[in-house]
Amino acid sequence: MGYQIELRHFTYFLAVAEELHFRKAADRLFISQPGLSRQIKQMEEIIGVTLFIRNKRKVSLTVAGEYLKKELDYIFNHIDFTIKQTRLIDKGSDGEIRIGFLGSAMQTIIPELLIKVNEQYSNVQFSLEEMSNHLQVEGIEKDQLDLGFVRLARVPKGIQMKTVHVDTFSLVLPKNHYLEEKNFKNIAQVSDQHFILFSSDYSSLYYDKIMSICEDKGFTPKVSHKSVHAQTIFKLVESGLGVAIVPTSLQYGFDLGVKFLEIPKISQKATLSVIWKQDNRNPVLEKIWRFL
Amino acid sequence: MGYQIELRHFTYFLAVAEELHFRKAADRLFISQPGLSRQIKQMEEIIGVTLFIRNKRKVSLTVAGEYLKKELDYIFNHIDFTIKQTRLIDKGSDGEIRIGFLGSAMQTIIPELLIKVNEQYSNVQFSLEEMSNHLQVEGIEKDQLDLGFVRLARVPKGIQMKTVHVDTFSLVLPKNHYLEEKNFKNIAQVSDQHFILFSSDYSSLYYDKIMSICEDKGFTPKVSHKSVHAQTIFKLVESGLGVAIVPTSLQYGFDLGVKFLEIPKISQKATLSVIWKQDNRNPVLEKIWRFL
DNA sequence: CTATTTGATAACCCATAGTTATTAATCAAT
DNA sequence: ATTGATTAATAACTATGGGTTATCAAATAG
Structure with a gap:
């Protein structure tokens, strides 16, 4: 037959x-x-x-x-x-690109990218989704994502990585907290406070770095709350439930009752990287490549 | 509808x-x-x-x-x-791996690989095809080849490369040629002879290296013949049509009327590399990876 | 031992892939 | 212009085979 x-x-x-x-x-x-x-x-x-x-x-x-x-x-x-993609190209679009990102990337690098790409290729469509480091890596591996913006030390074989932004860390405090820029010298000054951090399964590298920042100054933070959303963390800080350490660039784009104090003299940096698959077959990726 | x-x-x-x-x-x-x-x-x-x-x-x-x-x-x-692949797995085979190679790789690295893999995974099937550097790169890019054995300085993006064998070059002479191991000091001794080389489109890196070997010794070889097959080259040398310079390991495996003299004191090496695509989806590749 | 669950078989139906015959448009050559 | 050749679309028909219902047979559970 x-x-x-x-x-x-x-x-x-x-x-x-x-x-x-x-x-x-x-x-x-x-x-x-x-x-x-x-x-x-x-x-x-x-x-x-x-x-x-x-x-x-x-x-x-x-x-x-x-x-x-x-x-x-x-x-x-x-x-x-x-x-x-065929449908998009037919409609005169230059195609779609699927981007995953950590919330913090939305403050700096992603908006810039969108604007620049849009100037050159106004018909490229973006599919943007906030997701954890882990899910982004998985998405890239399964060809369900073209680019990811992550904070990771290393990625599995077959995935490429490039640093796109290096940021300092800032201490996040309630607006009425006694610490100010002038009297803030050392992170150890808040060693007795409760800490609110991003969940380690959202970004384990971030979690480890915060720990090492504190350890370098001789104390282990008392972690009272964890969250995957910056907004939630800020709200908790605002409510007086503790303090937080986050990448400095997160201070832009939110309008909340917290203040940022950049942590001086520490070696830890918050590095944001793009990840992608070398032989991604999405033709849009080639086009926007030079904007990274 | x-x-x-x-x-x-x-x-x-x-x-x-x-x-x-x-x-x-x-x-x-x-x-x-x-x-x-x-x-x-x-x-x-x-x-x-x-x-x-x-x-x-x-x-x-x-x-x-x-x-x-x-x-x-x-x-x-x-x-x-x-x-x-599904059919092969069903038949108890561990699948097929498609390998492209330059003729010279058949003397050393490929037989070793086949033997080692066969010991461990007797059910892996090999598809072996001799082909030029260029065609191998193309095959890898189009997912029609899993591994390639090439002599190239660099490969296109998306393709990985790793050196597997470094060889010296040898001068190939007719058996009755007056030069012997004892009186052979310098490649310039055959500067007046005609040269038979591999075609540059079969392996341009090889071609360039031979040229630079001669130039280093102060002469430009008179190239009289080109071929893509080692056997042909040897036959031409045997027939007295000229001399050749080839990777030393080519002397094994042929039974021809030519003699090999390793060229002393030159910096050029014949490097053989494996190439592959990082996210090749052939599961066999993972298995045999450690044999490289 | 009965009831129930589950995949395979058998026989039938009809949607639709593929057929032949024809038309309509385009081009080339007189 | 006229004719002839090419080529894709349309129309009407045919029959293959995907999907249906009804039923069976094997395997478990109670």
Whole structure:
């Protein structure tokens, strides 16, 4: 039977591979179970490989099926993005670029980038999403993201990294706090305060750096609260629940009842880096590359 | 009409995009022209993009179509390879790895690699093809090759390179030539001879190095013949048509009427490098990586 | 031992890929 | 202009095969 493999087969295969249950997969696909069974069987015949082990009571993937699932996930992602890009290009757009970023990057580097790119390529569309370091790395690896703005010491193989901004750290205090620029000499002056920090799973490098800043001055901070949003942290500081240490550039763009005091004489820097995949196939990336 | 895009559409689209002629494309696909026309039209409707400009006398791709063609070429290549790998895994094989190499790599590094990998993973299949530096780089870029063994100073972005073997150069002479190991001091002793070299388009770095070896000794070689095959070069030397300079390791594995004299006191080295793409998706590559 | 769950089989139906026949437009050559 | 050749689109038809319902057979649970 000289059948031909089609995307339909792949779609059905993935549904069964995920559900590991023919009827549930069929429901999800809005087709009948026998129809699904036949298509899967046909697919196995076409490529000549048993993909599922049916134990009459349990369905599981073979090793080959496992491999195929992983690749087909990637292939579908690529096809979807390609069609999306094709539509954008057709509409006269220069395409879309998908950017992930830490909140702090929104204060400095990202707005600059958007403005510069927009001047040159007014038809490039941006898809911006705030997300953690970890999720950005994952997004880049899975080709679901073109650029990421992270604070990381190193990234997995296959991902490129380049520093785009080096920032100092600032102490964040309630507006009515007794410390001022003139009488602020040393971070140890707040060693007895409670600290509010970014969660370590949002950015573990950040977390470690804050710890080392304090340790260098001879104390371990009492961490009372953690959050993933700068705004939340500021609100907590404003409410008198503690103090915080954050990258200095975060003081712009918010209108809150806190004050920033740049921490003098410390070696730690808040480095922001872009990450990307070397052989990203999004043509937009080449265009905007020189703006980084 | 809630149609669904299928690989069939992609196949047909690529045929028309290549032929730029509906009837010819239809012939190639062994279907009728109206059938093809309708499928293309349907595809355009599904993704909502005009892919071809039909001037009633000439068919051409739109910008969006051009982009789509490039990506679909890549996607089909990926799908084909994935299915091939799936079949191999199913057969108990650990998959296939596609290696390109310069002839000279077959003397040293490649046989070693094959033996070592085979000990550990007896089910990994090798696809070996001798090809020029240039074609290897192209193969790597298009994901049609997993590893390349080249002699290059640098490679395009997105491709990784690592030196695996550093070799000296040897002078190749007919067996009855008056120069012997004892009376061979300097390459200038053959400055009046004709030279037979590898073609510069087979390996331009090699070509440049040979030239610089001679220039360092104060002469420009008279190049009388060029070839892409070591065997041919040796045959020409044997026939008395000239002398050659090649990487020393080439002396093993051939049984020819020529003799090798290692060239003393020169700075030039014949460096052989592996090249690969960082995010190659062939799982076999990871496995054999440590053997390099 | 019965009830239930689940995938495979069998037989049928109809949507649609592909067919043939024809038309309409464009161009080249007289 | 007229004719002829090329080429894609349209129209009408055909039949393959994807999807359906009904049913079975094996495997577990209670």
